[in-house]
């Protein structure tokens with residue numbers, strides 16, 4: 676990846692990370708097409724899209740795990756990224772405590788581990804075996820690991836998988852607390868449309884290319900989004916709106932059809 680990207684019309688000097696004209700394919704099949712996106716400090720951005728639309732590929736290309744066929748990813752100098760993967764299998768016979776898991780591969784001061792555990796919402800779970808954690812606690816342990824070095828950018832790929840609705844809502848609430856505490860930007864992929872919509876400042880809807888993006892309320896009203904997801908989540912989304920009578924139409928709520 677080229678971190679010294681050339682200037683582009685969407686170039687954002689304050690961005691933590693910025694993709695320009697990103698194209699990725701596998702075996703001649705195009706998965707990501709001409710993706711332009713930038714994420715700023717303190718911003719929570721959610722990527723939504725149907726199965727197989729390229730969401731995980733996008734995150735993996737952004738962190739540098741996949742080389743794009745075309746385009747660039749520019750990262751802010753010294754950017755620290757914390758990554759929470761979609762899933763992680765831990766051998767059930769492995770006697771690995773949460774604390775030891777957080778110290779892989781290198782040891783960290785105990786206070787740093789405790790802080791990450793507290794931030795992830797599992798302050799008491801450090802000495803429990805990873806295999807004894809509940810689904811929600813396990814996801815929080817993965818989050819604690821991603822928080823160990825106080826990242827500037829936290830990336831989560833379907834991190835609330837397997838959680839029930841309350842667990843999912845709690846998980847995303849915790850993300851907002853983390854953002855407020857350490858001021859990191861957050862980029863996450865999720866299928867939990869209505870819960871995620873509440874937490875996100877901006878939603879990017881992809882189906883290999885960016886179909887539409889903008890504030891959550893505006894994206895759910897966009898024809899491109901409705902064509903992919905229908906309108907079933909609307910009622911649920913309404914529950915989370917701060918003011919059900921407010922229908923903001925200022926330019927920040929604009930939906931940009933990038934397709």
Ligand SMILES: Nc1ncnc2c1ncn2[C@@H]1O[C@H](COP(=O)(O)OP(=O)(O)OP(=O)(O)O)[C@@H](O)[C@H]1O
Pocket residue numbers: 701702706724725726727728729730731732733
């Ligand atoms: N390393 C790879 N080699 C070949 N094909 C891949 C690879 N990684 C992803 N793909 C393919 O790229 C497409 C997009 O996959 P990706 O995992 O990015 O989708 P997604 O939107 O995250 O899907 P889901 O919502 O199901 O997690 C899929 O068809 C997948 O099979």
